[in-house]
Amino acid sequence: MEQAKITAETKDLIQVKNLKKYFKVGRKSILKAVDGVSFNIRKGETIGLVGESGCGKTTCGRTVMGLYSATGGEVVFDGINVHKLKGKEKKDFTRRAQIIFQDPYASLNPRMTVGDIIASGIDIHNLYTGKERMDRIYELLNLVGLNKEHASRFPHEFSGGQRQRIGIARALAMEPEFIVCDEPISALDVSIQAQIVNLLIRLQYEYGLTYLFIAHDLSMVKHISDRVGVMYLGHIVELTSSDGLYKKPLHPYTQALLSAIPEPDPNTARSTKRIELEGEVPSPINPKSGCRFASRCRYAKPECYEITPELKEIENDHFTACHLFNDVK
Amino acid sequence: MTGNINSSIELNQEKFRIVGCENLDAEKINRKSITFWQDVWRRFKSNKVAVGAALLLLIITLLCIFGPYISGYEYEVIDKNNRNVSPNTTYWFGTDDMGRDLFSRVCIGGRISIIIGIVCTFIMITIGILIGGIAGYFGGLIDDILMRIIEIIGSIPRLIIIILIQILLGRGIFQLVFALTIVSWTATARLVRGQILQLKEMEFILAEHSLGASPSRIIFKHLIPNVLGVIIVRMTFAVPEFIFEEAFLSFVGLGIQPPQTSWGALAATAQGNLMFYPYQLFFPCLFISLTMLSFNLMGDGLNDALDPKLRQ
Numbered sequence: 001m002e003q004a005k006i007t008a009e010t011k012d013l014i015q016v017k018n019l020k021k022y023f024k025v026g027r028k029s030i031l032k033a034v035d036g037v038s039f040n041i042r043k044g045e046t047i048g049l050v051g052e053s054g055c056g057k058t059t060c061g062r063t064v065m066g067l068y069s070a071t072g073g074e075v076v077f078d079g080i081n082v083h084k085l086k087g088k089e090k091k092d093f094t095r096r097a098q099i100i101f102q103d104p105y106a107s108l109n110p111r112m113t114v115g116d117i118i119a120s121g122i123d124i125h126n127l128y129t130g131k132e133r134m135d136r137i138y139e140l141l142n143l144v145g146l147n148k149e150h151a152s153r154f155p156h157e158f159s160g161g162q163r164q165r166i167g168i169a170r171a172l173a174m175e176p177e178f179i180v181c182d183e184p185i186s187a188l189d190v191s192i193q194a195q196i197v198n199l200l201i202r203l204q205y206e207y208g209l210t211y212l213f214i215a216h217d218l219s220m221v222k223h224i225s226d227r228v229g230v231m232y233l234g235h236i237v238e239l240t241s242s243d244g245l246y247k248k249p250l251h252p253y254t255q256a257l258l259s260a261i262p263e264p265d266p267n268t269a270r271s272t273k274r275i276e277l278e279g280e281v282p283s284p285i286n287p288k289s290g291c292r293f294a295s296r297c298r299y300a301k302p303e304c305y306e307i308t309p310e311l312k313e314i315e316n317d318h319f320t321a322c323h324l325f326n327d328v329k
Numbered sequence: 330m331t332g333n334i335n336s337s338i339e340l341n342q343e344k345f346r347i348v349g350c351e352n353l354d355a356e357k358i359n360r361k362s363i364t365f366w367q368d369v370w371r372r373f374k375s376n377k378v379a380v381g382a383a384l385l386l387l388i389i390t391l392l393c394i395f396g397p398y399i400s401g402y403e404y405e406v407i408d409k410n411n412r413n414v415s416p417n418t419t420y421w422f423g424t425d426d427m428g429r430d431l432f433s434r435v436c437i438g439g440r441i442s443i444i445i446g447i448v449c450t451f452i453m454i455t456i457g458i459l460i461g462g463i464a465g466y467f468g469g470l471i472d473d474i475l476m477r478i479i480e481i482i483g484s485i486p487r488l489i490i491i492i493l494i495q496i497l498l499g500r501g502i503f504q505l506v507f508a509l510t511i512v513s514w515t516a517t518a519r520l521v522r523g524q525i526l527q528l529k530e531m532e533f534i535l536a537e538h539s540l541g542a543s544p545s546r547i548i549f550k551h552l553i554p555n556v557l558g559v560i561i562v563r564m565t566f567a568v569p570e571f572i573f574e575e576a577f578l579s580f581v582g583l584g585i586q587p588p589q590t591s592w593g594a595l596a597a598t599a600q601g602n603l604m605f606y607p608y609q610l611f612f613p614c615l616f617i618s619l620t621m622l623s624f625n626l627m628g629d630g631l632n633d634a635l636d637p638k639l640r641q
Contacts, residue, residue: 067535094541107532111365111554121540154365170536 010042013078013178013210014064020072021056021063029285033059035234036073038311041178046204046211048225048242050218050257052281056234057214058102061180064212065099066090077178095125098171102183104163108155114141114166115151121174140169144199161192168199178210185220193217197224218261222246227317230254233284233292236311240318250320253293291323299324369558372634379630382623389620393443396436404433405588413606422612426602434590435612441591443620445506446572450564452510457517458553458560464518465525466548472522479515487512492583500586505578509571517563524556558635565628569621576617592617 021034033056041047049057062068064075066082075082077097085093101107108117115137122128128136138148144165155163164184171179181200185193197220203209215221221228221242228245230238230253238251249255256275263269277296282288291297294304304323311321373379397404400421408428416423422431464475494508528534528551537547576593578584580600585591592613599609 062535065539067538091541094539097539099536099539101532101536103532107536109533109551109555112550120537120542124537124540124542124546167536170540174540 010044012040013043014041014212015076016040016064016073017076018073019060019063019070019075021059021068022071025285031285032234032287033284034063035287037231037234037236038073039229039236039239041210041212043177044204044208044210045226046213046224048221048228049212049214049231050216050221050228051231052216052257054281054284055231056284057216057231058182060231061099061182061212061214065097065180066093067099091125094121095174096176097178097180098174098176099180099182100164100167100171100184103187104160104167105187107167108163110155112154113151114146114153114155114158117155117166118151118169118173120170125174127173136173140173143172143203144169145195159192160188161195164188164192164196165199168196168203172203172207175207176209178212181211181213181215183214183216186216193220200224218257230257233282233287235292235308235321236319237293237322238320239311240315240320244315244318248318250314250318250325251293251322252297252299252324254320291321369631369634373630376630376633379627379633382626382630385619386623386627389439389616389623390443393436393439396439397433400430400432400436402430402433404429404437404590406430413602413609415606416608423606423608425598425609426606431595431609431612434595435592435616438590438592438595438613439616439620441502441585441589442572442575442593442617443568445502445509445575445591446568449506449509449513449571450567452506453514453517453567454560454564456510456514458521458556460514461518461521461523462525462548462552465522465529466544466552468526468529475518476522479518482512483515491578495583500583502585502589505575505584509574513567513571517560517567520559520563521556524559525552528552528555562628562632562635565624565631569624572617572624573621 016037016039019034019037020032023031023033025031035056037056037060039047049060051057059068063070064082066075066085070083074084077093080089080093082093082097108114115134116123118137118140119133122133122136127133134151137151141147141150146162146165146169150158150162155166158166164187168184184200185196188196200211200213201224204211211224213221213224222245225242227240228242229236230245230251232253238245238249238254245254246258249258256277259272259275263272275298279296282292282295288305289308290305291300291307291309294300297304301323307323309321309323311319312325313319314325402420406429408424410428411420411424412428413426414420414424414428416431420430420432422435425431425434460475460479464472490512491508494511495504498504498507534547534551537551572592575584575591576596579591579593580597582597585594587594595613596610596617599606599613602609
């Protein structure tokens, strides 16, 4: 695959600035799902977002798409603020940015035929009608490896992997530049995961797509992403190139996360020591100030409980939010 | 043991050949393509009890429509010479204490009962979908206000509202329908609201939002088709409830007034003669019971056929 090399100089397609999304739970409690996240996505790159369940990855992805209104901060897509869009501008934005959902069983309307599901975007934006519309549906089905006959069938007749591809076809119908892949593979079994990931890589190559790839499978993220952001309880704790992250993780949380990847070779597995984290993930409801990871961190210092560390560049294009690196530079 | 197996089956390269991977059929679906409603019909058909109940309902309905013409007697004509005649070949269900043919009266009464059941159900469902849909879809303050109204209506005993309406508006079919629907839409609204709230968060609705869909497209193409199954089941259970309620109200004298009649009103007049002419009470009651039973059994069948959780 020959693709233009994405470097730090490549133009940003999306800038996420200090994005916050809080949910009200009960009278006084606030769930801070995404709490001041900043990153940029360069044109044509895949940025991975990893973290354990409940750390705010999905909320982050949906807020970037404008599906949830942001509590604070902004998302700038090619110069336009996603959360300030209204009416027609908002509709136009949906042609440029799309999302693929996590659960292939919940993301397709059970009462509609696959053809109609794929054509949803086409119908909403009146892109094609009549025969052209059908041709476009067949073309899209073909693109994701399904065939013509599937257009008249209903979602319940398909397997999980096939359904996920229908969801991908629906997103592609809009010919978007940017796709949020919200854990598109986590509900599928391993043999199908590779199929979907390879399809996504192929589509990126053919159409020059930009992905925000949300997942919790670290090896899969490494395979697909150019850069990876590690999230912990609504904060991004580390952001760097995927090679950099795997070779030299800086943040203690990333180190623990990476050491949890199962090692296929038993000899290597015996020699490497897994960093075990103690305790549970603290609740994101009314979180304490300071570093979110402090309560489980081996290196926690008193200041970690007081001051929230900011994401700063430690090495070239390698960002981390940890007080351990305060002395650097 | 392991050694034996290894020596008896020697595995070497020559014993294997590459068959390749047949990709052609990998995506093929062998099952016949059927729509959701075809699938529902297929499952409903396989439920013999429900089909039997549906047939019985059809027979009762046809009887109510064509019955008076078959018997040859007007339901209002009083025949002084033939009072309280027991069922025989001329008067199939006998006559009442004024000499009117009971068969014709049961059929005519059935018309009123079934019409009230169906009309009330439709009005109730329409109001229920509208209010429940609005509350569920928009949520927030609108939802809060509507739900409080529903709670207030639900907290007043139904009978009191019905009696008050009849005192204010008088007695008759329209007043009865009005009274019955005004107290009963709340349950449907709650049901629809719950369904919409649940569906609203589903990913396929979020997907529509991300595609830029308008609220009307989301409501009519996605939400309503998906709550339709639940609503149909609710309707089949609502019809017998209304028939029963009408019968009860007519029985205690709050419902249909003479000369009009219904199954409940027939039962009420027959009650006085119960000691001597029990058949006068038996036939209207039989029809009420059969209709209610059929609707309930059919509703059960539809519930099973429509429940997406039972789908494979």
